[in-house]
Amino acid sequence: MDHLDTRQLQQLDADHHLHPFNDNAALAKKGTRILTRGEGCYVWDADGNKLLDAFAGLWCVNVGYGRKELGRVAAKQMDQLAYYNSFFSCTTEPTIMLSAKLAELTPYDLNHVFYSNSGSEANDTILRMVRHFWAVQDQPGKSIFIGRNNGYHGSTVAGASLGGMKGMHKQGGLPIPDIVHIDPPFWFADGGDMGEEEYGRVCAKRLEDKILELGPDRVAAFIGEPIMGAIGVWIPPANYWREIEKICRKYDVLLVADEVICGFGRTGEWFASQYYDFRPDIMTLAKGITSGYIPLGAVMFNDRVAKVLAEQGGELAHGYTYSGHPVCAAVALENIRILQDEKIVETCKNDTGPYLASRWAELGAHPLVGQARIAGMVGALELVPNKPERRYFDDRGKVGVLCRDIALRNGLILRATYDSMLLSPPLVISRAQVDELFEKAWKSLNETARELGMGSVGS
Ligand SMILES: Cc1ncc(COP(=O)(O)O)c(C=O)c1O
Known part of the structure; x- marks a missing residue:
C-alpha cells in the first residue's frame, strides 16, 4: 500500500467500495478522506492533517485512540x-x-x-x-x-x-x-x-x-x-x-x-x-x-x-x-x-463533563446557534437563521454541511445532521482539549456565518 499516493487510493476506493450512508456517485467525485493514524482524541489523515475528533469515530472510541x-x-x-x-x-x-x-x-x-x-x-x-x-x-x-x-x-x-x-x-x-x-x-x-x-x-x-x-x-x-x-x-x-x-x-x-x-x-x-x-x-x-x-x-x-x-x-x-x-x-x-x-466515567461526570458543558453553553451565545444542548459528553448545536426564533433554515441541511466542512478545514471533526452540529468526543478528552475544541468550533461558526453573509461576529 505504501507505494500508492492518496489520489490513487481514493480512486481505488471510488472504483470498488460502496460507502454506507453516502451518495456514492458524489463521493466518488469528491474523494474519500483516508484516515491513517489515531492517538488519544486525535486522528491523522493521509494528507497529514491532524484532526481533533469530537465525534469519537462514530460515537464509539470512548477510551480514545492508540491504546496499546x-x-x-x-x-x-x-x-x-x-x-x-x-x-x-x-x-x-x-x-x-x-x-x-x-x-x-x-x-x-x-x-x-x-x-x-x-x-x-x-x-x-x-x-x-x-x-x-x-x-x-x-x-x-x-x-x-x-x-x-x-x-x-x-x-x-x-x-x-x-x-x-x-x-x-x-x-x-x-x-x-x-x-x-x-x-x-x-x-x-x-x-x-x-x-x-x-x-x-x-x-x-x-x-x-x-x-x-x-x-x-x-x-x-x-x-x-x-x-x-x-x-x-x-x-x-x-x-x-x-x-x-x-x-x-x-x-x-x-x-x-x-x-x-x-x-x-x-x-x-x-x-x-x-x-x-x-x-x-x-x-x-x-x-x-x-x-x-x-x-x-x-x-x-x-x-x-x-x-x-x-x-x-x-x-x-x-x-x-x-x-x-x-x-x-x-x-x-x-x-x-x-x-x-482510570476512572474515566467518574472524571466525565465530575470534571471534564461539566467543563465541556460550560464551554458548550458559551458556544450557545453565538448568533448562528439557536440551542446548545448537552448531556454528559454528548451534545449538539442547533444552527438557525434567526436566533430568537427557534426556527430551522428553509433549506435544511446545507448550513450543517457547510459548517462541518469548515470545521474539518480548521482541524475539528463534528458531525452534521441537518443543521445540528453533533458532539460526542472520546471520554478521555482533557480540559485543554475542550478549550481547543471550543476555539475551533467558535472559529468555524464565525466562518460559517460569514459565508452565509451574516457579517462578522467577533473573533
Ligand atoms: C442507538 C443506536 N442503535 C443501534 C445502532 C446500530 O449499531 P451498529 O451500527 O453497530 O449496527 C446505532 C448506530 O449508530 C445507534 O446509534
Missing part, C-alpha cells in the same frame, strides 16, 4: 484461541468473564447477555426474542413494537424498521409488519411554550395513547434511545423516561433502552438508564463496549425475560457465528478495565 493494551489482549487471545463458537454447548473463558462483568456493570437485574456483532443485530435479536417471549406465554398476538419517529436502531431489516427514519424505510420496503412509531420529545421544534416537566408528560402520554389505540394485549415492547443520537442528539426532558416506564409497567409492555450510544459512560453515568433513573427490561449495547476497537454488540435481558426464554422458550433458534467471539470479549473486558481503573 487493547491490541495486546487481542493478539494474545488470537494466539491462544482465535475463535470458538458458543453454539454447540461450548464457550470460552473471555466470553464467560465478559458476561459476568456486564451483569455486574449494567444496572438493576439486567443479568443475562446475548452477543451479536453490532447494535443493529442486537436489535434484530430483541425483536425476535421479545415476540418469542410473549408467544411462549400464550400471547402470540402481543407482537407490536412501538418505536419513535426519527429514532435510530440500526440498518438491518429489523433495526431500520424499529427506527423511525423515513428515508431508510423507503429503501427496502420497511418497516416490517407490527412496528409502529410515535413522536419523540424534541422541545426545540415541538415543545412550544411548555415547560420541561409538562412537555415530558405530554410526550410520554403519546405512548399511552398509542398502546390504548392498538390494545395493550397487542403491544409487546417500546424501544427508544435514551438520548436520540443520529437524528441530532435530541435530549429528552428529565422526567420523560420515568413517565415512559410507568406507562410500560401499567400495560405490561416491555421497555427496551437502546444504549448503543449512551452506554459505557457517554452521559457521565455508566448507562443512560441510570442518568434518567429508569429501569429497562432489555438493553442494547455496542460501540463503547469495545470503544470501537473491534466489533461487538450485546443484548442485556432482565431476570424475568431471561427466565421465560430459558425455561419456556425451548431451543433458542437464533445466533451468529461470532456470538460471544473470544477475541472481541477479551478486548471488551480490557476496555472496561481501562474505563474502570
